[in-house]
Amino acid sequence: MAGCIKIEDGQTFSKEMFCIPQHYEDYLESVLIPKGLILNRTERLARDICRDLCHGPLVALCCLKGGYQFFSHLSEFIINYNGTSGHSVPFSIDFIRLKSYENDGSTNDVKIVGGSDLSSIKGKNVLIVEDIIDTGRTMEKMLEVVSQYKPAQVKVVSLLVKRTPLRSSSYRPDYIGFEVPDRFVVGYAIDYNEYFRDLNHICVINKEGIEKYRT
Ligand SMILES: O=P(O)(O)OC[C@H]1O[C@H](OP(=O)(O)OP(=O)(O)O)[C@H](O)[C@@H]1O
Numbered sequence: 657m658a659g660c661i662k663i664e665d666g667q668t669f670s671k672e673m674f675c676i677p678q679h680y681e682d683y684l685e686s687v688l689i690p691k692g693l694i695l696n697r698t699e700r701l702a703r704d705i706c707r708d709l710c711h712g713p714l715v716a717l718c719c720l721k722g723g724y725q726f727f728s729h730l731s732e733f734i735i736n737y738n739g740t741s742g743h744s745v746p747f748s749i750d751f752i753r754l755k756s757y758e759n760d761g762s763t764n765d766v767k768i769v770g771g772s773d774l775s776s777i778k779g780k781n782v783l784i785v786e787d788i789i790d791t792g793r794t795m796e797k798m799l800e801v802v803s804q805y806k807p808a809q810v811k812v813v814s815l816l817v818k819r820t821p822l823r824s825s826s827y828r829p830d831y832i833g834f835e836v837p838d839r840f841v842v843g844y845a846i847d848y849n850e851y852f853r854d855l856n857h858i859c860v861i862n863k864e865g866i867e868k869y870r871t
């Protein structure tokens with residue numbers, strides 16, 4: 657099973673110790689993972705992934721919208737590692753948008769938004785890049801869609817995997833940044849009803865925030 661950094665229940669930082677946008681200050685409980693630590697972990701994930709996958713053309717597939725920050729930074733580290741290691745391979749990207757959350761729960765209906773033509777992945781090594789795996793339903797749908805395009809190999813990296821033993825499919829990706837407690841997190845492109853994507857750090861939303869931005 658993939659190694660990862662385990663964030664224990666209750667292991668958080670005071671939001672007063674970080675730069676938090678004023679418009680979100682009253683709606684966050686704590687900082688769970690500061691952006692600097694995210695970037696440091698992402699750099700090592702890029703090296704691990706390159707060592708395993710950079711033997712043939714690699715396509716990184718971004719799971720929009722929540723995965724876009726992690727995808728951007730991971731891709732940059734992969735490009736830098738790929739370009740400086742003795743053996744480099746062509747690296748390309750593609751995007752797919754899946755949506756299943758409303759408020760702080762899964763609708764149990766994972767939708768592909770805006771269609772998706774992933775014919776570019778046929779016969780390639782594909783790295784699916786996701787922000788968080790909670791129930792696992794989104795990733796199950798993603799793997800089903802991707803397999804239809806007959807890639808040579810599919811690996812999955814998720815920045816976060818949430819400890820949700822009672823409601824998850826127990827799916828574990830090939831690469832994991834952090835294992836996190838069963839709390840609703842926001843920030844670093846991870847949203848609550850499209851809010852908080854503009855927050856640098858991964859934080860725990862508070863009750864006021866859940867009510868303020870509930871649809
Ligand atoms: O494992 P699951 O329970 O399926 O939850 C994880 C998925 O839910 C969120 O996406 P969301 O539906 O919020 O769309 P978004 O990426 O546009 O925010 C998140 O970005 C993951 O894709």
Ligand SMILES: Oc1ncnc2c1N=NC2
Nearest residue numbers: 790839840841842846847
């Ligand atoms: O904690 C979370 N925060 C935002 N979005 C999602 C979460 N879990 N599944 C989807």
Ligand SMILES: [Mg+2]
Nearest residue numbers: 720721722723
């Ligand atoms: Mg998502």
Ligand SMILES: [Mg+2]
Nearest residue numbers: 722757847848
């Ligand atoms: Mg979301």
